[in-house]
Amino acid sequence: GEDVEQSLFLSxxxxxxxxxxxxxTDSSSTYLYWxxxxxxxxxxxxxxxxxxxxxxxxxxxxxxxxxxxKHLSLxxxxxxxxxxxxxxxxxxxxxxxxxxxxxxxxxxxxxKP
Amino acid sequence: xTGVTQTPRHLVMGMTNKKSLKCEQHLGHNAMYWYKQSAKxxxxxxxxxxxxxxxxxxxxxxxxxxxxxxxxxxxxxxxTLQPEDSAxxxxxxSQVGQFSGNTIYFGEGSWLTVV
Numbered sequence: 351g352e353d354v355e356q357s358l359f360l361s362x363x364x365x366x367x368x369x370x371x372x373x374x375t376d377s378s379s380t381y382l383y384w385x386x387x388x389x390x391x392x393x394x395x396x397x398x399x400x401x402x403x404x405x406x407x408x409x410x411x412x413x414x415x416x417x418x419x420k421h422l423s424l425x426x427x428x429x430x431x432x433x434x435x436x437x438x439x440x441x442x443x444x445x446x447x448x449x450x451x452x453x454x455x456x457x458x459x460x461x462k463p
Numbered sequence: 464x465t466g467v468t469q470t471p472r473h474l475v476m477g478m479t480n481k482k483s484l485k486c487e488q489h490l491g492h493n494a495m496y497w498y499k500q501s502a503k504x505x506x507x508x509x510x511x512x513x514x515x516x517x518x519x520x521x522x523x524x525x526x527x528x529x530x531x532x533x534x535x536x537x538x539x540x541x542x543t544l545q546p547e548d549s550a551x552x553x554x555x556x557s558q559v560g561q562f563s564g565n566t567i568y569f570g571e572g573s574w575l576t577v578v
Contacts, residue, residue: 381566392469392553393569438506440567450496450519451567453506
């Protein structure tokens with residue numbers, strides 16, 4: 351079955367880079383996603399990558415995709431205290447054609463000043 | 464303004480009450496979802512409606528009853544809930560199709576406390 355795994359916690363110092371890792375199981379996933387959830391709020395779509403890409407960069411965010419190993423990572427450069435949140439990785443099984451995403455349990459990023 | 468709006472943002476209800484959560488999406492999407500998020504089980508999918516028809520139930524107890532009157536609106540009717548149903552209920556929408564990728568957009572959530 352589909353499963354998305356990610357570590358539960360990550361702690362970094364302000365100004366450092368953060369790398370959040372994720373593994374997924376469905377090789378038919380056409381898109382892979384990163385969502386951010388700040389305390390008391392809903393999930394905000396942060397970025398996504400199409401499965402035929404290896405890397406996507408958007409300002410301080412870099413997404414790396416290793417399709418062979420089914421490994422996805424999110425790098426946040428120059429991490430700020432405002433980046434403290436829970437980050438969810440998600441895959442779109444069945445090529446995204448049947449609706450729904452499979453989410454990981456989320457990685458709580460703590461940024462220390 | 465978020466594309467997916469949920470009301471109320473906070474709700475406290477007794478176990479014998481009947482209440483409803485409301486969701487509206489302004490994105491022109493054809494699928495809507497209810498997720499439950501709690502400390503024990505982050506992001507449980509409860510219901511999926513695609514083209515206004517329920518396509519997935521996920522074994523949710525009957526005390527939760529969804530309603531999707533049109534592609535823009537989704538309700539979750541609540542009755543005789545239990546304290547363990549206290550959680551954040553997230554509504555979401557997406558455009559499902561062969562080439563759309565199914566990017567899901569979430570509302571801010573409704574915090575439900577059952578007393």
